[in-house]
Amino acid sequence: MTVVSSLILGGVIGTLLGLLGGGGSILAVPALVYILHLDVREAIPISLIVIGAASAVGVIPKLRARQVQWRLAAVFGVAGIPATFVGTAMGERLPQRAVLLGFAVVMVIAAVRMLADHADTGTACTVGDSGISWRRCAPRSIPAGLFVGLLTGLFGVGGGFLIIPALVLLLGVEMPIAVGTSLGVIVVNSTAGFLAHLTDASIDWTITAAFVGAAMVTSLAAGHFGTGVDTTRLQRWFAYLVVAVAAFVAIETTVLR
Secondary structure (H helix, E strand, O other), X not given: OHHHHHHHHHHHHXXXXXXXXXXXXXXXXXXXXXXXXXXXXXXXXXXXXXXXXXXXXXXXXXXXXXXXXXXXXXXXXXXXXHHHHHHHHHHHHOOHHHHHHHHHHHHHHHHHHHHOOOOOOOOOXXXXXXXXXXXXXXXXXXXXXXXXXXHHHHHOOOOHHHHHHHHHHHOOOOHHHHHHHHHHHHHHHHHHHHHHHHHHOOOOHHHHHHHHHHHHHHHHHHHHHOOOOOOHHHHHHHHHHHHHHHHHHHHHHHOOO
């Protein structure tokens, strides 16, 4: 039953990553903790493996569709690597309850960002034929990369729910390119986060293999079919789901324990 549950959950998270370029990662840790009954210290590194692998596969269709801006992905990823190790060290020193409550807060913030109107975009970066204006782009993209990396290490999330708003709202990147670029950043952040957790990680490899396999297959499929899909409505309903899960995590952590 645990393997079957892992396959189903992996499929859902892979689909969301492939379609939205993020978001699925924010459900991975709650799913592992509350459905598969893993300790949060074990759930975080497994989540990072799943998200990193699914994003690596899901970015392939985006590459073929020329919807990945690699230079921006590199800036975000490199900036986030040291912050990921800092976030991991912080998480190891916090009680499990504090980590879960913090995670619930991050989920609510992510949902609010997903529901926000993205019509007015920033202009710090230009990603057309003229390339990127790094003088304007770097001062915004580097701090954003640091912040996303910190959350990756602390909570085991890929950060796509923050990367995409940063790319669209702060840097003026078009939504389809932001989705593909986000997947590239998530691969880097998740790899760094897993390495930071590797020294004391306790991993159930059976659950991990089932989770990863399902997530990779569905992420690739969703990424292929979703290159021309308007994901606005899907993102809105997903935001409502994230709020519901955040409320459950907060109630279970503070009231039911």
